[in-house]
Amino acid sequence: MKYQLKYFFSISLLFTFLMSFAQQNAPSKERIKITGTVIEKISKQPLEYATVTFINSKNPKAIAGGITNAKGEFAIDVISGVYDIKIEFISFKLNEIKQKNLQSSTNLGKIALEEDAAQLNEVIIRAEKSTVEIKLDKKVYNVGNDLMVKGGTVSDVLDNIPSVSVDVEGNVSLRGNENVRVLIDGKPSNAINIAEALRLIPADAIDKVEVITNPSARYDAEGGGGLLNIILKKGKNQGLNGTFIASTGIPDNHGLSGTLSYKSKNFNIFTTQGYNYRNSPGSAITNSRYLNSDNTTKNYVNETRENDRYNKGYNGNFGLELYLNESTSWTNILNYRKNKGDNVDDVFQKNYDQNYVYDYTRNRTNEENSDSENVEFSTNFTKKFKKDGHKLTIDGSFSTNNDLNDAIITDKATNSNKVKFDNTINNQDQNRNLIQMDYVLPLGKGSQFEAGYRGDFSKLVTDYRVENDGVINTNFTNTLEYKEKVNAIYTQYGMKINKFSALFGLRFEDSNIDINQLATNDFNTKKYSNFFPSAFFTYEISDESSTSISYSRRISRPRGRMLNPFSNLSSNINIFTGNPDLNPAFTDAIDLGYIKRWDKLTLNTSLYVNKTTDVFQFARRESGDFVNGTPIIISSPINLATEYRAGYEFTLNYSPYKWWKLNGNFNFFRNETQGNFVYTDFNNQEIVQNFDNTTTSWYTRITSKVSLPYKIDWQTNATYNGPQNYAQGRSLGVFAANLAFSKDILKDKGTLSFNISDVFNSRKRMMDSYLAGVVDSYSEMQWRKRQFSLSFTYRINKQKNERERQPKNDNNDNGGDFPG
Template identity: 80%
Template sequence: MKKMKSVLILVLFFTTLFSFAQQAPTQKIKISGKVIEKISKQPLEYATITFLNPNNPKPVAGGITNPKGEFDIEVIPGVYDINIEFISFKVNEIKQKNLQVNTSLGLISLEEDANQLNEVIIRSEKTTVEIKLDKKVYNVGNDLMVKGGTVSDVLDNIPSVAVDIEGNISLRGNDNVRVLIDGRPSNAINIAEALRLIPADAIEKVEVITNPSARYDAEGGGGLLNIILKKGKNRGLNGTFIGSAGYPENNGLSGTLNYKSDNFNLFTTQGYNKRNSPGNALTNTNYLNADNTINNIVNETRENDRFSKGYNGNFGIELFLNETTAWTNTFNYRKNNGDNRDNVFQNYFEADNTFDYTRNRINLENSDSENVEFATNFTKKFKKEGHKLTLDGSFSTSKDLEIAVITDRATNTAKVKFDNTLNNQSQSRNLLQMDYVLPIGEGGQFEAGYRGDFSELLTDYQVENDGLINKNFTNTLEYKEKVNAVYTQYGMKINKFSVLVGLRFEDSNININQLATNDFNTKKYNNFFPSAFFTYEISDKSSASVSYSRRIQRPRGRMLNPFSNLSSNINIFVGNPDLDPAFSDAIDFGYIKRWDKLTFNTSLYVNKTTDVFQFARRESGDFVNGIPITISSPINLATEYRAGFEFTLNYSPYKWWKLNGNFNFFRNETQGDFVYTDFNNKIITQNFDNIATSWFTRITSKVSLPYKIDWQTNATYNGAEKSAQGNRLGVFSANLAFSKDIMKDKGTLSFNISDVFNSRKRMMETNLPGFANSYGEMQWRVRQFSLSFTYRFNKPKNEKEKQPKKLQNDNEGDYQG
């Protein structure tokens, strides 16, 4: 009886203990891993991981991967079937996995499903702008505004970026911007013209990097723009063709083709365009006496007709030598022919506004440019994830030839004057680069590399006046630049805190030789460029960062050449061959917050630039029919302080409506004096101390209407800005576009209007006491209408493609949260 009683007590005890254990909360475990694409080994963002009960196949837990392809999911200990899925890829199933403790599933490879690639159309397209803490990534494919357009049109629709009417690019109000194409500096002599030649459809995306790390070239105090061209990622043969027509004349045909197999990837982009970009300008000037009373008046108007025919093409092959080694070779060729008719009228008035006479200068210019480049990339990945070596080379030649005939007539004389100008430029550029990445421990990474950039530019500029060489405007400028750089940086991540510190050393050897005057100038300098980035992940939805970098801006091209064009004989731009480089120290505080329908990104930034470039206007001492000639030239001033803040919003209130907004406010303070000796051998001091504030905003709205019609609108406003010698007035502009899918989504018709209100003009007020005050407007291109047709084969319109291969310069984001 006692034994039976003891057994009953034991049974009751274990039953109670078991019941308590069932009722007590179970400690969850963490299951982690990384999802990659099988062939390229690149991470897959937004892959889905689902845990299912084997006995009752319903989802128990799950999650998605982050931009690095990683996941970290909490589950109750047990046995699970695990499904790993990604759009257009075969499902990877792990059956009957016993999970009792924190477990890493390691690398999980997914393979493309060829059937899905050819049959599935996915309407949930990627957002136009991806906001990350260290950069903004602009996906070009979904932007209706740029259909049938060029790279310049693309850049002008990007948050934080502005392209002025002459094609000059600024980032957050700072025009000291470095433009990269596929991670390499543009090899064109005239970057603004080259960007107008590359069709928008050739671009996959643009990365906006406001504060680059030591891994990047130190050039560009205002930041970097990295234009990534399409190379094709889908298996088999697929492609896209776009035909466009517009008014004023804007006709083009472009296409991308791609063929990918297990062993290689062939890709090409071809584009041809024929355009007319009519523009206009005016400059109304009151020339003053010493007491600031009006001496005489000149009102100058200008009409431009710019015709161009351009071809842009590339061919490339990516060889998958084995699972860890890839070798890519690309050949790029660009050619452009243009005619520019510049018709200038100058109306002369007496001080009391009595008309005197009219002068007409007609500048007929023919231009021809050609650029050839061969680029190669070798990437070797080692056994450890993230351990790799990349070797890059780029070799290019460029030629630009401009010939102009200027006819000068005046109503107060029968004499007709003829000027001829020739601007012949040739450039060679060779770039060599090596980068090595070594993961260390948990969350650590070491990087080191070398970069050699060697370029030569020869500019032969000649002016003839009535058949005689004008030695005051004729010169041959030889510019040679050799920059050798080494860098190293280390990054690590501990829990929610990330740090990336680096140091770059650049040795510069520059020769600026004016061969006509035997003036030889050599500038040698070497500098260290440190950088540091600190990031804290406040939560899964928000992060904060602070970063620092030191940058350089080297003067080049037109800034150095003391001889320029003569389209106006009274307002002349003259380069300064004695310009020194400007150095910038930049600090950036960033914060990003994500909600279900809204992403908010903001930053506060401070830049200090020494020896900053400034354009100064002065009297030359020469006169044309009694009118003084004004010279505008770049100079080095002492210091510029720039501070500002910006924020960017991505908001999708409904599935059919997406809004992107960007606002930037900045304050500029310049400190320095311009001292020069005038034509009377008198020392003149101009005080350039100036404080100016300005702002910039852009909002883009995209609405999906019934019947597969999309409607996109954007509006931009550049606020007024004060300078030491005048003011730049505010400018508003707007663009409008519609598109409709046809032919079972294989085709798309798009119609857009660029500069709807024909208001995109640069407006300037200049005040030079005792000399002149003026008001000027310039419109590079008038309002334009365009219609384009896009056809795709074996390539769904909004297919969620896998992550593209990272560029050689795209590793810092690993530490930016």
């Protein structure tokens, strides 16, 4: 968008120069100054970079013009005469003053521009350091200068976005649904561990995040809960621009990052570099009462765990965008990530008899070293044709990723002199290739056709080995080979008639999945082909309100940890194993949306219903093995029959005063699960566990931004996740709050920021679980304790409050919006 703004700016300067030259050669006419202010019609806020053009009706070639400043003001010298005056701003309707007789210097007053309703009634909260664009099919969060994420990572950014939450382990959920697909620049992340990869990318590298709760057919069908598209900065302003951030914190949280770009008429060079060193100390407890078959107490085990996770991470990319001509561009980006970590996991298990009399303590210390490396090359070719919106894009992404985790587990107990040593090695190699082509063709006023192809081909080999006192444990040793080939084609058609818009789409995906356990020669192939229809309808009730209804079908394919039967042995009595026989889950989603705008308030509401078949569910069961009489409990994912999810969400943006801005998000949902878990236990008996369960829960977040005197900004946000019932337990409610301050220095080129993450040290996952005749337990898990951070930001040739508006059709959208 900044490219287009600078383009108009350059044209305006050229027009001004030509007019000035013409004026010097026309002495018979008087030179006068025309002034005025351009504002937005609804909010009355000034519009910077609006273009004002004067055209002499008697001599169309005689043109003067200019652009508005940060206050929306313009002052343009013209020759006295009669003019047609055009006032323009991208994505706003043209305001034209016909045959204006200007014989002396004149102030035109305030000129209001109205947003173009054809663009999904996009709502932009202006004059914000970080803005939220609310559209009927998605929310776009422009990261800007969010105080909460200075010196932070992508995970920190996501956790500050309405409708999105990141749990204590880094898992992302959308409207309470963890089955969400994360894209980077419109492509799926190539990382093996997506939660860890998001912690490597510095927050300053992000331009914006698109939250798409009900994606259309142009998007990958993966992700039953919706999509998050993280768009990285590529440089938009002409000339040399950059931002550099240095940060430090307690516990250890030190980092350096920078984005730099140079843009000219023929090319754009950009890079992001970031290095961080972090310690994320965490803790956990699991207090268990083990049961006899009649549910009487057998014994107690209280397990405590302390973690110190040290990570050194580097993330860097380098990109070159070539403007081959006015309508064709070619972009190439090379990205490299490197991460090394040391994770010390100290577990104490205090054992008590049935009368809660202390017996002995077992100590397991897991010292894990991790090393991951990722290389990715991506390319994009974009061709724009003469007709507005007519374009062809071709994308390719090719990557390789290696994760190596080596752990030594020392096991000793106070009732024995024997010390046991376990060694686990987990080596994962992944290769991923993606090819995509999208074509958009406007068919006339108010209609548009799209079509495209996508091929996603990946291979992941996980070599997991366990050694007990130097002897390989064949029960936990395995090599899993996962191959995925997905070919997809889609088409969609959109139309707009007066205030009514419709978008119909159909996507076809052919999936070929191989899941091979090489150690046991167990080969499993899953092939399936599916259609994924989508339909969107919108109606513009007025200039201030719109409503929509949409439908889409989605798929969730199990991957990685969900499939791999290897175990994590940090605890030897609570073990997670994957299930290589998992089938994909399918979701039908309906979403009813409504937007209403007032002068200082914007309300966006959504009522949604999802039905998911073969939904994933984690089930606990006895393994049949014991450690000193304590049964080993296995947790594993399974396919259940059906899940129904319904909810209501609303987002409020309110600016009571220029110095105070509030953003609130609330989500209430109801989940109903229907299905039985049938398995054969270690006694060769068929066990039927009924997982029928109905639960309600809610989530809310409020963010306050206050501008204080002396250029000090104060930001606070608070979140609450309500309790939720599961078939085998219950999670408790969690409250957390963050606080941040910033101060501009060095003539606004620099900013000092201080923030406290998890002010009350209360962000924990707390759960009660119950398995009849086996165990009754309570657990708490805190991934990262309260953190204090201080950061310094310095900008080169870039103002702090500079706004970069996006073009109507962004290449990262993989297509166009509704036709307009």
